[in-house]
Every structure is written in structure tokens, then in C-alpha cells.
Amino acid sequence: MPAEPRLVAGARLALTTFSTLPVRAGRIDRAVAGTAMALAPAVGALLGLLLAGVLLVLAAFATPLVAAGVTVGVGALLTRGLHLDGLADTVDALGSYRSGPGALEIMKKPDVGPFGVVALVVVLLVQAAALAELAGRSWPAGLAAVVAATAAGRLAVTLACRRGVPAARPDGLGALVAGTVGPLAPALGAVTVALVAVAAVPGRPWQGPLVVAAALAVATLLLAHVVRRLGGITGDVLGANVELVTTLVYLGLVLSG
Numbered sequence: 001m002p003a004e005p006r007l008v009a010g011a012r013l014a015l016t017t018f019s020t021l022p023v024r025a026g027r028i029d030r031a032v033a034g035t036a037m038a039l040a041p042a043v044g045a046l047l048g049l050l051l052a053g054v055l056l057v058l059a060a061f062a063t064p065l066v067a068a069g070v071t072v073g074v075g076a077l078l079t080r081g082l083h084l085d086g087l088a089d090t091v092d093a094l095g096s097y098r099s100g101p102g103a104l105e106i107m108k109k110p111d112v113g114p115f116g117v118v119a120l121v122v123v124l125l126v127q128a129a130a131l132a133e134l135a136g137r138s139w140p141a142g143l144a145a146v147v148a149a150t151a152a153g154r155l156a157v158t159l160a161c162r163r164g165v166p167a168a169r170p171d172g173l174g175a176l177v178a179g180t181v182g183p184l185a186p187a188l189g190a191v192t193v194a195l196v197a198v199a200a201v202p203g204r205p206w207q208g209p210l211v212v213a214a215a216l217a218v219a220t221l222l223l224a225h226v227v228r229r230l231g232g233i234t235g236d237v238l239g240a241n242v243e244l245v246t247t248l249v250y251l252g253l254v255l256s257g
Helices: 006-018 029-038 040-059 063-076 082-095 101-108 113-133 137-161 172-177 184-200 207-230 235-254
Strands: none
Touching: 006 040, 006 184, 029 040, 029 082, 029 137, 029 172, 029 184, 040 063, 040 137, 040 172, 040 184, 063 101, 063 113, 082 101, 082 235, 101 207, 113 137, 113 235, 137 207, 137 235, 172 235, 184 207, 184 235, 207 235
């Protein structure tokens, strides 16, 4: 049989990595991994459409907070909770003040420490509160906000996998995807997500793109810090970036002056 085209294999890998959608993984190598990481924002947009549908439908029958809480839970189910797990592990490692192998060893432990617990609670509370506010907006704005936030979270992964960023370990997801993304994919992804975010805040078309840019800037600073502390990226670091940027975009989109 002929080898599966890289774009098709990359799309499969992106879907199986960033969601629980029933798609089988095909060919896997670093070239395919690079394509998958470049397509991560597209998977985020697809998840955003699903989550926005859940939020807006439930908001018609339940209170905004209930609709938001269920939406956050569905989001965790659709991603196996892997990004949340990565967030907790990464925060625990950084909070330990250890570097290199010592910090990586903490990340491998199955338990969650106090720093990780606090990070999870804060992120989930902020996401639920923001979604509750978005549930009261017009459906085009609410849809755009959820899609922009989830896509931006995955765009943070694309940025983290760009050329020049090393892996912290010689094996694992980080080793497979580190340094596989060229400069074009992050740029196109950023422009696309920013354009979607324009519609997220009615009357303030500038706020959405500004929020996306600010969230990605924070993620870039965190990535630089993590690379200094750990020596590179891991799968947990990528998950932490997803949750951090998603939460920051949600927060920024519901702020009003």
C-alpha cells in the first residue's frame, strides 16, 4: 500500500492527540508530528464549535452557571483531561524550585501536589465563570469567543513546537514534536484566531485580537522560563500552555471597561 500522505496522517495525529474524537492514528514520525502540531489550532476550533453548541443549547434551558459548568466538564471529556493533567504537573515542577532532572522527576509522579491543585481550581473556576458570562451574549459573539479561546490554546502548542525549541527528554511526546514547526504555521494561525476573535466582543472589534496577542505573549514568556528550568518542552508543558492560553483568552474576552 502507498504511504499515507503527510497532511492526512498529520490531521489524524492532531485529532487523536488533542481530542477523543473517534479517529485512528496512522503514520507517525517527526514530519507528520510537525504537520499535526501546525494543525492544532484547527482541532481547537472544531472543539470550540462543539463546546459553544453545548453552552448555548444548555443556556436556553438552565442557568448560565450550570451551562458553563457542564461545558467545562465536556471540554475535559473531549480531551481526556490530558491538558489539565499537564497543567498540574508543570505547575508542581515549577513550584518545587528544582531544575533539570529533579523537576522532570516531579512531573512524572502520578500524584498532584498543592501547587497543581491550586492551578487546576483557579483555571476551572475562571473558565466556568467566563463561560457563564458568554452564555448571556448573542450567539454569534458567544460562538466566536469559545472558538477563539479553544483555538488559541492549541495555537500555543504550535508556537511551543517551533524550530529552535528543544525537548526536555529524549523520549515522549515532547521529543517527537519539539522543533518540528516552521515559522509560517504560527503566523497564519495567529492571524486566523485573531480574526475569529474580532466578533467575540460586540462593539469592540479590537479587544478580541488584543486579548489573543496578550495571551500568546504570556505563553511565550512561560515557555522561555520552562526551557531554562527543564531544558526543553514535554507533553505536560504543551498541555499547560493549552490551559493557560485558553483561560487567559476567556478572561480577556469577558473583561469590560
